Amino acid sequence: MNGERYSRQTQLKDFGPEAQAKLAAAKVLVVGAGGLGVPVLTYLNAMGVGTLGIVEEDEVSLSNLHRQVLYSADEVGHAKLDVAIKKLKAQNPDTQLIPYYEFLTLENALSIIEGYDLVIDATDNFPTRYLINDACVILKKPFVYGALHSFEGQVSVFNYKNGPTYRCLFPKMPSAKEVPNCNAHGVLGVIPGIVGNLQALEAVKVLTGIGEVLSGKLLLFNGLEQTFQKINFGANPSNLKITSLQETYGLSCSVNSDTIESKDFEKLLSIDNIQIIDVRTVGEFEEFHLKNSINLPLEDIEDWKHTLGYDQPVYVLCHSGSRSLEAQAILVAYKNESDIINVNGGIEQLKKYAVKY
Numbered sequence: 088m089n090g091e092r093y094s095r096q097t098q099l100k101d102f103g104p105e106a107q108a109k110l111a112a113a114k115v116l117v118v119g120a121g122g123l124g125v126p127v128l129t130y131l132n133a134m135g136v137g138t139l140g141i142v143e144e145d146e147v148s149l150s151n152l153h154r155q156v157l158y159s160a161d162e163v164g165h166a167k168l169d170v171a172i173k174k175l176k177a178q179n180p181d182t183q184l185i186p187y188y189e190f191l192t193l194e195n196a197l198s199i200i201e202g203y204d205l206v207i208d209a210t211d212n213f214p215t216r217y218l219i220n221d222a223c224v225i226l227k228k229p230f231v232y233g234a235l236h237s238f239e240g241q242v243s244v245f246n247y248k249n250g251p252t253y254r255c256l257f258p259k260m261p262s263a264k265e266v267p268n269c270n271a272h273g274v275l276g277v278i279p280g281i282v283g284n285l286q287a288l289e290a291v292k293v294l295t296g297i298g299e300v301l302s303g304k305l306l307l308f309n310g311l312e313q314t315f316q317k318i319n320f321g322a323n324p325s326n327l328k329i330t331s332l333q334e335t336y337g338l339s340c341s342v343n344s345d346t347i348e349s350k351d352f353e354k355l356l357s358i359d360n361i362q363i364i365d366v367r368t369v370g371e372f373e374e375f376h377l378k379n380s381i382n383l384p385l386e387d388i389e390d391w392k393h394t395l396g397y398d399q400p401v402y403v404l405c406h407s408g409s410r411s412l413e414a415q416a417i418l419v420a421y422k423n424e425s426d427i428i429n430v431n432g433g434i435e436q437l438k439k440y441a442v443k444y
């Protein structure tokens with residue numbers, strides 16, 4: 088270990104070389120290298136966490152750059168993981184960086200998470216968050232949670248020393264209407280920077296034992312008012328006893344029965360007459376879209392929902408899977424009995440099949 092590199096933190100009385108050695112021995116898995124993942128990775132790497140696993144399959148987009156400050160304009164279109172690994176290596180060559188060029192799914196979650204001491208959720212969707220929670224409960228790993236909405240953020244540590252889990256705080260996946268998303272609602276660039284850093288701080292506390300971990304406490308940050316608030320919550324014993332993902336999710340390959348993962352949806356693209364409704368904006372659709380898809384922007388869906396054919400499945404798609412959840416909720420409210428399926432991961436994960444006008 089390079090003593091000088093970490094000297095400004097090891098000289099802290101309550102940190103010292105002992106805590107630094109714990110960081111060096113630690114294995115942390117960061118799921119998502121986007122708005123939250125970038126600050127988490129940058130600081131944990133700089134501070135000397137020995138092993139960092141990164142799960143991510145996305146590419147850098149122009150609209151990522153205002154907040155995902157590890158990426159530059161000339162890297163748009165490159166795999167986030169390639170860019171992140173290159174920059175993190177240059178930042179601290181001592182870290183062992185382990186890339187997973189895939190999204191975390193029901194199939195790979197347990198085998199990936201198994202080898203780590205701590206997981207950091209830096210994703211942007213509820214199915215992944217519940218999956219991380221459930222896999223961490225099964226494997227008895229703590230996980231640091233972070234989430235954003237507009238100018239606000241939340242942080243907590245779940246499953247820490249048998250403490251409350253994500254399901255103790257939020258027992259059920261929220262309804263589609265409640266789901267916020269950067270694409271649809273926007274995010275101020277600096278907010279994920281703040282929330283990601285708070286997550287990194289919690290990770291350091293869990294790994295080294297300093298301070299008081301946010302277990303059983305939800306930290307709420309309001310960027311416009313510059314206020315922090317802590318809410319206490321307790322454990323519900325039934326949430327501490329998940330034994331298998333199959334039991335929790337059934338045998339389906341999705342974490343949500345009305346959802347299909349993009350990679351499974353891929354296999355359906357060759358079906359003739361498949362009904363794919365793309366709810367992105369006209370501009371986004373013009374940039375690229377799936378050949379057989381129909382563009383029905385989210386804001387117009389209420390007016391045009393009667394035009395769809397409900398005698399066959401309706402696959403609803405957007406950029407990454409959140410606006411399509413909102414659209415799905417509107418369609419389900421209209422035609423309850425029909426097969427209305429959200430494509431989780433969206434067109435972002437199906438880009439190789441996309442065409443332009």
Ligand SMILES: Nc1ncnc2c1ncn2[C@@H]1O[C@H](COP(=O)(O)OP(=O)(O)OP(=O)(O)O)[C@@H](O)[C@H]1O
Nearest residue numbers: 118119120121122142143145190191210211215269
């Ligand atoms: N299941 C998953 N496994 C791994 N990474 C995931 C998973 N789900 C989402 N992610 C990643 O988490 C990151 C979340 O970042 P962020 O919320 O800033 O959104 P984004 O997808 O980068 O941008 P935008 O939503 O604006 O297009 C993304 O890079 C996304 O690919």
